[in-house]
Amino acid sequence: MMPLVSFDQVRPFARAIANSVREKKMPPWFADPGIGHFSNDPSLTPQEIATLVSWADSNAPAGETHTAPPLRQWAAGWVIPQPDVVLQMPKAVTIPARGDVEYTYEIVPTHFTEGRWVQFCEVRPSSRENVHHAVVYVRPPGSRWLQHAPIGMPFTGADMSGEQDRNDTHFTTADILLVYAPGSSPDNWADGMAKFIPAGSDLVFQMHYMAHGRRTSDRTSVGLVFSREAPRQRVLTLQLTNDKFVIPPGAPDFRVEVHGSLPNDAVLLSFFPHMHLRGKRFEYNILPAGGAPPETLLRVNYDFYWQLSYRLAEPRELKAGTVLQAVAWFDNSKNNLHNPDPNAAVRWGDQTYDEMMVGFFDVAVPANVDKERYFIRERGGP
Numbered sequence: 001m002m003p004l005v006s007f008d009q010v011r012p013f014a015r016a017i018a019n020s021v022r023e024k025k026m027p028p029w030f031a032d033p034g035i036g037h038f039s040n041d042p043s044l045t046p047q048e049i050a051t052l053v054s055w056a057d058s059n060a061p062a063g064e065t066h067t068a069p070p071l072r073q074w075a076a077g078w079v080i081p082q083p084d085v086v087l088q089m090p091k092a093v094t095i096p097a098r099g100d101v102e103y104t105y106e107i108v109p110t111h112f113t114e115g116r117w118v119q120f121c122e123v124r125p126s127s128r129e130n131v132h133h134a135v136v137y138v139r140p141p142g143s144r145w146l147q148h149a150p151i152g153m154p155f156t157g158a159d160m161s162g163e164q165d166r167n168d169t170h171f172t173t174a175d176i177l178l179v180y181a182p183g184s185s186p187d188n189w190a191d192g193m194a195k196f197i198p199a200g201s202d203l204v205f206q207m208h209y210m211a212h213g214r215r216t217s218d219r220t221s222v223g224l225v226f227s228r229e230a231p232r233q234r235v236l237t238l239q240l241t242n243d244k245f246v247i248p249p250g251a252p253d254f255r256v257e258v259h260g261s262l263p264n265d266a267v268l269l270s271f272f273p274h275m276h277l278r279g280k281r282f283e284y285n286i287l288p289a290g291g292a293p294p295e296t297l298l299r300v301n302y303d304f305y306w307q308l309s310y311r312l313a314e315p316r317e318l319k320a321g322t323v324l325q326a327v328a329w330f331d332n333s334k335n336n337l338h339n340p341d342p343n344a345a346v347r348w349g350d351q352t353y354d355e356m357m358v359g360f361f362d363v364a365v366p367a368n369v370d371k372e373r374y375f376i377r378e379r380g381g382p
Helices: 007-022 046-057 163-168
Strands: 085-088 093-095 104-109 116-124 131-139 175-180 193-197 202-209 216-218 221-226 233-241 254-261 266-274 279-287 295-301 310-318 323-330 358-366
Touching: 007 046, 093 202, 116 175, 175 193, 175 233, 233 254, 233 266, 233 323, 266 279, 266 295, 279 358, 295 310, 323 358
Parallel strands: 193 233
Antiparallel strands: 085 221, 093 216, 104 202, 116 193, 116 221, 131 175, 131 202, 233 358, 254 323, 266 310, 266 358, 279 295, 279 323
16 A cells, blocks of 8 residues: 655655656546546546656655645545444454355344435445455345345355345345445435435445455445435436356457336436456447437446446436446457456356456436335336
């Protein structure tokens, strides 16, 4: 880890910083600049890049310290403002030094006596280097999902005795509070928008761990900042997924796509594409009626180690029946330096040597509409 908070921390890396920004490796951003505008784009302007390069070429002078702005005050340990509530997995998960680690779940009761609107949310693993990804789901009272699973104890599908409970560790329609992956950002919704956790809900942590040569443990937490007033819109995280593909050995540019129509009106807010080590590019499109060419909303040169979200600078109103398409390209050739085995055919699977194709996206709907209700199509509608 390389802290870049104070001048003394930054100065030794002046040349490396200049080279990284000149080559546009930093700050990390992988969206095609010719498609769309995004509010969280950290890209530097040519003038900013020139300033950093000139500073490094001048032996990185300190400047006038008396005119320096005060250091930013961060909430201890958090990127979001100081959380109103922090919920941590009650029991640490032991991660082996080697081998595959099956998806691990832990159910954490919120004990909320009233429904809470969440405007900021951040997942904080205690062992980041071992977390491939995490998804935090909301399980409301009365849900039958994972109904026989233990509370406050880690478990996997293999620990479940019933077929339905085992299946529940591979598929759910539960509401997603937040998705975490390397490089991803916390949720930060605009005023008037928030996610909702009903009273008495549990949070279900789905953890995918990776072994890294030493035995360790993890207790992931989630920090929540509540909306100060009831929002007008509820944010839902939806997804376009294709799990029925086979990538041939050696294929350098294998295409996988999926599309679906929105059941009701929504405001499109952001995107979060997810693949594994063979991921090459990812694209979101609107498919117009009548066979017109797709309208591309986002095109990403994918990087597994910097899985970013892309938030529209101007949210897009979409009508019921709008067809969204996600397209992914995979590089299973020997030219992909991260490819675990270019001689293997690759299918959907949990481990990094398998592949995934998931196009998460966030939408805003009226505050009284939950995920289940949103997917009820009006009779005779599109």
